[in-house]
Amino acid sequence: MSDSTDVAPDVAKAVRRRAHGLGERAIGRIFLAPSIAFMALIALFPVFYAIWMSLYDIRGFNREPVGVENYVRALTDPGFWNAAQNTLIFTVASVSLEFVVGMAFALIMHQAFVGRGLTRAVILVPWVIPTAVAAQVWRYMFDHNPGFVNAVLGTDINWLRDPAWSMVGIISADVWKTAPFVALLLLAGLQTIPKDYYEAAKMDGANVFQRFWTITLPLLRPAIVVALLFRTVDALRMFDFAYVFSGYSNSLATLSVYAQRFLVAEPQPGYANALSTVTFVIVMLVGLTFISRMGRHMVGDVGRKEKR
Numbered sequence: 001m002s003d004s005t006d007v008a009p010d011v012a013k014a015v016r017r018r019a020h021g022l023g024e025r026a027i028g029r030i031f032l033a034p035s036i037a038f039m040a041l042i043a044l045f046p047v048f049y050a051i052w053m054s055l056y057d058i059r060g061f062n063r064e065p066v067g068v069e070n071y072v073r074a075l076t077d078p079g080f081w082n083a084a085q086n087t088l089i090f091t092v093a094s095v096s097l098e099f100v101v102g103m104a105f106a107l108i109m110h111q112a113f114v115g116r117g118l119t120r121a122v123i124l125v126p127w128v129i130p131t132a133v134a135a136q137v138w139r140y141m142f143d144h145n146p147g148f149v150n151a152v153l154g155t156d157i158n159w160l161r162d163p164a165w166s167m168v169g170i171i172s173a174d175v176w177k178t179a180p181f182v183a184l185l186l187l188a189g190l191q192t193i194p195k196d197y198y199e200a201a202k203m204d205g206a207n208v209f210q211r212f213w214t215i216t217l218p219l220l221r222p223a224i225v226v227a228l229l230f231r232t233v234d235a236l237r238m239f240d241f242a243y244v245f246s247g248y249s250n251s252l253a254t255l256s257v258y259a260q261r262f263l264v265a266e267p268q269p270g271y272a273n274a275l276s277t278v279t280f281v282i283v284m285l286v287g288l289t290f291i292s293r294m295g296r297h298m299v300g301d302v303g304r305k306e307k308r
Contacts (some may be wrong), residue, residue, distance in 0.1 A: 055070070080275065083257065090254065106186035109123060125180075127181050132244070135173065136244075142159035160246070162244075189219075239260065
């Protein structure tokens with residue numbers, strides 16, 4: 001029998017691990033546990049604290065437990081449902097337009113042509129501008145007194161006073177600001193598609209639209225889902241543009257603006273935390289729906305590859 005010193009180092013390590021009853025996964029979990037616990041504490045503490053605060057009626061230094069009364073008030077508050085409707089309209093419209101514009105930008109940036117680097121930089125510039133700054137600039141352009149947008153379009157619309165037109169302005173500003181982010185995510189997906197697929201499709205006589213519909217869209221689906229997930233979750237929490245354009249006005253308030261109103265303008269921290277918790281639950285459910293659908297698509301893609 002050979003001496004233990006002749007055993008390879010990696011085999012010796014494996015033997016020692018098994019002797020202690022620990023495998024690689026168990027050791028990995030042990031080392032990751034403190035980091036995961038710390039991150040969970042940071043992420044979950046504000047959530048539980050907000051839930052706890054929402055169970056009280058807080059006015060100044062007075063605190064009275066009211067149970068779920070704040071949640072009942074929220075669900076029966078016309079202002080809350082108006083904010084939810086504004087948030088839904090903004091989310092559906094902005095995310096849809098951002099996907100279309102972002103896809104166009106991604107396809108442009110993916111092409112090889114002279115000046116592609118400069119084109120990419122120009123497209124991505126709006127994304128790096130702070131949202132509050134972009135909101136102020138767009139509010140000034142839509143303001144009726146300077147009338148920049150009206151001068152360009154040849155109209156005489158009071159964009160900041162009419163709720164419907166204000167929503168158009170907010171959606172336009174948000175699309176301008178965040179469509180480049182969607183384009184960046186889609187561009188990353190486009191760069192993973194093998195060029196051989198397009199060359200084979202060309203040889204089969206497929207035109208540009210057919211190649212886009214049968215090759216680009218199906219293979220880009222994971223990137224599309226990720227882009228829609230990020231933008232939908234972010235749009236549901238939108239605060240900056242709505243607040244800069246109309247302040248705490250109920251006609252244009254989103255869920256975040258409405259919750260902020262009862263935290264700052266009309267201090268009722270208990271009710272504000274209840275509104276924030278409801279908003280958090282809505283965002284979480286939407287995010288989990290996207291993630292579950294993305295997981296099913298990935299499993300389906302793996303299954304189809306294995307069959308091939």
